[in-house]
Amino acid sequence: NAGVTQTPKFQVLKTGQSMTLQCAQDMNHEYMSWYRQDPGMGLRLIHYSVGAGITDQGEVPNGYNVSRSTTEDFPLRLLSAAPSQTSVYFCASSSGGAGANVLTFGAGSRLTVL
Amino acid sequence: KQEVTQIPAALSVPEGENLVLNCSFTDSAIYNLQWFRQDPGKGLTSLLLIQSSQREQTSGRLNASLDKSSGRSTLYIAASQPGDSATYLCAGDERNFGNEKLTFGTGTRLTIIP
Numbered sequence: 001n002a003g004v005t006q007t008p009k010f011q012v013l014k015t016g017q018s019m020t021l022q023c024a025q026d027m028n029h030e031y032m033s034w035y036r037q038d039p040g041m042g043l044r045l046i047h048y049s050v051g052a053g054i055t056d057q058g059e060v061p062n063g064y065n066v067s068r069s070t071t072e073d074f075p076l077r078l079l080s081a082a083p084s085q086t087s088v089y090f091c092a093s094s095s096g097g098a099g100a101n102v103l104t105f106g107a108g109s110r111l112t113v114l
Numbered sequence: 115k116q117e118v119t120q121i122p123a124a125l126s127v128p129e130g131e132n133l134v135l136n137c138s139f140t141d142s143a144i145y146n147l148q149w150f151r152q153d154p155g156k157g158l159t160s161l162l163l164i165q166s167s168q169r170e171q172t173s174g175r176l177n178a179s180l181d182k183s184s185g186r187s188t189l190y191i192a193a194s195q196p197g198d199s200a201t202y203l204c205a206g207d208e209r210n211f212g213n214e215k216l217t218f219g220t221g222t223r224l225t226i227i228p
Contacts, residue, residue, distance in 0.1 A: 004157075035218075042118070042203070043158075043218040058215060090157055098216050099146040099207030100165055105157035 002026050006091050006106035013081040013113045021076040021109050023091030031094045031101070032074040033058070034066065036087040037108075043090065048098070049074055081113045116141045116208060118219035126225040127194060135189040135222045137204035142185030144206040149178050149189050152201045152221070161202075162189070194226045 007022045025032065033048035035058075045058030049068040063085060065077040074093075078085060089109045094101040117140045127133050137147075145166045150158040162171040162178040164187070170179040175192040187204055201223045205216040 040220060042220040043205075045215055048215070092158075097207075099148075100163075102160045102163055103148065103150075103158075103205075103216070104160070105150075107157045108155075 004091055004093055004104055004106035006089075006109050008109060009107065010110050011112070013078075013111065015081060015083060015113060017081050019078050019081065021078075021089055021091075021111070023074045023076065023106060024072050025074075025091075025093045025104070026072065027093065027095070027104065028071060029093035029095050029104070030071065031096060031098055032068065033092050033098060034064070034074070034076045035090045035092065036060065037090060038087050046076065046089075050097070078111075081111075083113045085111065086113045087111060116206075116217045118204065118206065118217055120202075120204060120219035120222050122222060123220070124223040124225075126227060128227050129194060129196060131194050132190070132192050133194055133224075135191070135202050135224070137187040137189070137219055139185035139206055139217070141208060142182065143208050144180065144182060144185055144187075145208060147178070147180045147187050147204060147206045148216070149176075149187075150203045150205065152203060154200075158203065191224075196226045196228050199224055199226045 004025045030051045034046040035043040047066040049055045091106040147164045149161045152158045164180045177190040180187045201221040203221040205218040
């Protein structure tokens with residue numbers, strides 16, 4: 001089925017380790033984004049991209065890195081994991097800007113940092 | 115900084131009742147507004163998108179409206195069913211941010227009692 005695919009679904013890291021959360025979409029969407037969801041805080045934007053080769057910071061970018069080499073893929077890299085990064089991460093995409101277009105979400109990646 | 119409040123945080127109603135979920139923004143300059151549904155352990159699914167030139171949208175038993183003068187939105191669910199049980203989130207974007215960034219509410223957890 002067409003949509004947004006995130007891997008892995010679950011991951012446990014130790015403090016200081018690095019890892020990459022993968023996100024791929026097959027809808028030819030220009031806009032892609034990463035959010036984290038924490039209890040009582042809603043979804044917060046980490047980074048977003050309006051097209052291949054273009055990325056920008058969201059509300060909580062520190063400790064995360066992104067790149068957009070293709071339209072389909074938008075990986076999120078944790079450079080040196082910290083317990084504060086324990087969260088559920090969602091990748092989302094849309095055909096245009098996130099506000100004026102339907103946003104399609106992946107199923108999420110649950111990350112625990114010990 | 116834009117903040118979004120969703121009231122109530124949780125709601126339980128018997129099957130068949132009509133209900134209203136509320137969403138309000140501290141800054142009423144909302145350009146587009148989107149309502150989402152999230153099932154436990156899953157990603158978000160877009161339900162309704164109210165674009166800048168619109169005041170309401172309808173899909174089946176769902177109707178969403180946006181009062182831009184007050185920065186408030188309501189999601190009306192008619193003839194509720196057990197399958198409507200989920201968390202409902204609203205998100206809006208502000209014109210001065212372009213439309214690449216959405217601000218999310220923390221959601222209303224809805225339980226429909228059979």
